[in-house]
Ligand code: PEP
């Protein structure tokens with residue numbers, strides 16, 4: 001249910017509606033818009049008694065939200081949401097590129113890649129300190145030490161840091177050292193992790209699960225918003241299909257679908273989406289053309305020696321070329337880079 005306030009509604013009237021919602025044991029989510037404020041109601045098991053709210057001062061109307069997901073839906077908020085990661089706006093007119101290695105391997109490796117992607121024009125730095133690896137014998141990441149290295153790379157380059165949390169303790173640490181909490185594909189339906197991310201004071205990058213439908217993806221984002229964290233960026237990173245020429249099948253059709261159903265920004269990850277270095281640049285160009293708000297790309301200065309995801313990591317030289325190609329595509333679709 002959504003309580004739509006009049007354009008002329010005062011802050012007291014908005015507070016009055018919030019209080020009335022909470023007095024019934026529900027949760028109120030004020031969503032300021034360009035024209036007027038709307039207040040989402042969640043936590044109700046059955047129907048909400050609309051006339052009760054309609055009679056409150058400042059209320060224009062009370063409308064049902066038809067989708068199972070509420071707060072992430074365009075029904076509740078028509079305007080695009082712009083999420084700030086560090087100082088970088090994601091979801092506005094400017095395309096955003098997050099780049100860096102799959103994993104933080106050492107101070108020298110991370111700083112080398114960070115300097116190069118900064119020079120090429122990246123806006124955000126990626127790098128995993130906690131790695132979700134299929135095999136327990138594979139490199140698992142440097143943990144807190146990796147986060148300290150990322151913080152040092154941010155210090156030098158000025159690039160805000162996006163890094164993955166595998167568990168709630170990881171979120172505690174990223175709140176301390178990082179700028180954006182990545183929830184990986186394997187954890188998209190880890191509901192306790194999503195709830196903790198919803199209480200975090202940092203924005204969240206939520207990656208689509210390997211076999212998640214669009215509705216499941218949006219419902220996972222809803223978990224985070226329902227706990228009060230509205231700063232969520234979605235990320236398409238490929239899904240499992242029968243196709244065997246790439247690691248995953250990058251579902252670019254989900255981008256316009258997300259755009260029509262949700263106000264949240266969406267990035268595309270062509271690295272995990274393809275698993276192959278030679279496919280990263282072509283799919284990046286396509287992702288931008290199809291309307292993604294930006295990319296998250298794995299870059300390594302020596303990909304063949306990378307401790308994780310070397311085969312899909314592009315070199316800094318390939319990244320330079322990619323950014324210059326994207327600079328040509330961006331204006332064609334009304335974006336800036
Ligand atoms: C990653 O970004 O390195 C990662 C593990 O991504 P995903 O969760 O999409 O597999």
Ligand code: MN
Nearest residue numbers: 102298308309
């Ligand atoms: Mn990776």
